[in-house]
Amino acid sequence: MKPLIVIGTYNESGNISEIVQRILALDRGFHVLIIDDNSPDGTGQIADSLAAEHPEVKVIHRPSKMGLGTAYITGFKYGIDRGYDVIITMDADFSHSPEVLPRFLEEIESYDLVIGSRNIRGGRVENWPWYRKLVSRGGSLYARLVTGLPVKDATGGFNCYRSDLLRKIGLEGIRSEGYSFHIETKHRAWKAGARILEIPIVFVDRTRGASKMSKKIFLEAFLRCWKIRFAR
Numbered sequence: 001m002k003p004l005i006v007i008g009t010y011n012e013s014g015n016i017s018e019i020v021q022r023i024l025a026l027d028r029g030f031h032v033l034i035i036d037d038n039s040p041d042g043t044g045q046i047a048d049s050l051a052a053e054h055p056e057v058k059v060i061h062r063p064s065k066m067g068l069g070t071a072y073i074t075g076f077k078y079g080i081d082r083g084y085d086v087i088i089t090m091d092a093d094f095s096h097s098p099e100v101l102p103r104f105l106e107e108i109e110s111y112d113l114v115i116g117s118r119n120i121r122g123g124r125v126e127n128w129p130w131y132r133k134l135v136s137r138g139g140s141l142y143a144r145l146v147t148g149l150p151v152k153d154a155t156g157g158f159n160c161y162r163s164d165l166l167r168k169i170g171l172e173g174i175r176s177e178g179y180s181f182h183i184e185t186k187h188r189a190w191k192a193g194a195r196i197l198e199i200p201i202v203f204v205d206r207t208r209g210a211s212k213m214s215k216k217i218f219l220e221a222f223l224r225c226w227k228i229r230f231a232r
Helices: 016-025 043-053 068-081 098-107 130-147 163-168 178-191 215-230
Strands: 003-009 031-036 057-061 086-089 113-117 124-126 159-162 196-200 202-204
Touching: 003 016, 003 043, 003 068, 016 031, 016 043, 016 098, 031 043, 031 068, 043 057, 057 068, 068 086, 068 163, 068 178, 086 098, 086 163, 098 113, 098 159, 098 196, 113 178, 124 130, 130 178, 159 163, 159 178, 178 196, 178 215
Parallel strands: 003 031, 003 086, 031 057, 113 196, 124 202
Antiparallel strands: 086 159, 113 159
16 A cells, blocks of 8 residues: 655644654655645755655645645645555644554555544543633534534544545535635545544644644634535
8 A cells, every 4th residue: 555645834844854754764655745835934945855865755835825725635636646545634743643644554444534533532632722622622513513524523634535535526626725624525525425434543732833723714614614515
């Protein structure tokens, strides 16, 4: 099985080198695609250095901050075109532990989509204040109620897809960004009849760099759920 990890970056100079090194140290055949949105803190240059040192690492530079959703679509298409069997989305800031990646590879043998879930038994969030946990769980519950998506963690970004599934779900039609991108992609997978499994993860708040969460992203997710529900 040929796995690709897609990491979208904007101002992750304090994290990107270490997380890539941790992924490669697993020695499980992972390739890493970094998609950088012209980070002013030099993330793109660090990514280029990693690519020069490690043939498993590739970098796509985009001219401006174009959003996480379009970054992942770019990564999905890159992986499909180059024959990767499995494509994994994860954050650069260590909120998603690289040590979970081998479990993804084991489970994707029997499923089409494996979701790293904060909201099932064994999963949890660390170092968030209570109100952020409430917003996160409430947002996931809201997405499930509005769209009908039968997963506990609708908004989480640590996910493993079979490329065959991504070919089916119509990537060109996905317009969501932020949290709503993950909701819409999972919803399309479910509607396509995907075999879906959630596995527990411990989500740890970043210790370096700034969160990309904003009111705009939250509002988009809130409104986009209704568009997802009624989309044909």
